[in-house]
């Protein structure tokens with residue numbers, strides 16, 4: 001894969017790089033992207049319907065079962081070379097801020113630290129009433145993660161239902177995390193947007209803020225992306241392939 005020298009120079013000379021990831025960065029770890037995450041029991045549902053407070057209110061066992069199946073899937077897989085390249089990039093540039101829309105912990109397991117999770121995490125369930133964190137079993141699944149209804153556990157503190165620690169549609173994003181992501185985007189020289197279709201707001205504002213603040217924005221995606229012009233670049237391909245090659249071309253040749 002050939003990279004434009006201008007792009008390589010900008011990455012090498014960047015003072016502050018933001019990496020903004022979506023479900024695509026976990027695809028090569030076998031984690032279905034959000035829209036493909038509905039198989040089996042859930043194939044008849046639109047994720048937009050299930051990932052809402054109303055759905056959990058309406059049918060807690062269906063929704064909790066879906067998140068548990070997804071959590072088990074994450075526990076049963078591992079980071080891919082895309083996650084590892086992002087962790088490696090943090091050692092090659094003066095400052096890197098990693099902002100993810102993903103609710104898995106594959107960035108952390110690849111060695112990234114201080115990950116800004118805009119949409120929460122599968123691994124931090126909490127009480128739906130008093131917000132007390134709830135400790136889940138952390139051992140990988142014995143049987144393959146298949147779909148079944150599951151009653152959500154009860155909070156040890158107040159007895160209310162435990163809910164997934166994710167941000168549902170219609171819910172606000174964690175304010176401090178979003179603020180930190182927006183200010184990093186406004187400050188950075190270069191933003192890598194990896195594996196996101198950029199349809200979900202306000203997260204999708206992160207690359208827009210970087211671009212309007214004069215940063216170079218590089219999309220890494222197998223699908224063509226509509227580019228705004230000037231400072232936007234597209235590297236067509238899978239994150240697990242493109243990112244290691246990009247680092248090698250920029251820092252090792």
Ligand code: BV8
Nearest residue numbers: 022023024033034035101169170195196197200201238239
């Ligand atoms: C809020 C956690 C308000 C849950 C998620 C109408 C217009 C505009 C906005 C709205 C609207 N109606 C409602 C809204 C707001 C809504 C929104 O944006 N809706 C969109 C869909 C229209 N947003 C919200 O509700 C947000 N909250 O606005 O609050 C508010 C304000 C004040 C007070 C109270 C409330 C909350 C949004 C958070 C939702 N939660 N996740 C869960 O995971 O179950 S979002 C979820 O979908 C994911 O986290 C991800 O971020 C998002 C997108 O999922 P995917 O499409 O699967 O993933 P992605 O986009 O990353 O696409 C995959 C990409 O990877 C593709 O491009 C593919 O080509 C590429 N790819 C595939 N393989 C690879 C690859 N790339 C690289 N390598 C590969 N190998």
Ligand code: ZN
Nearest residue numbers: 127130155158
């Ligand atoms: Zn409670």
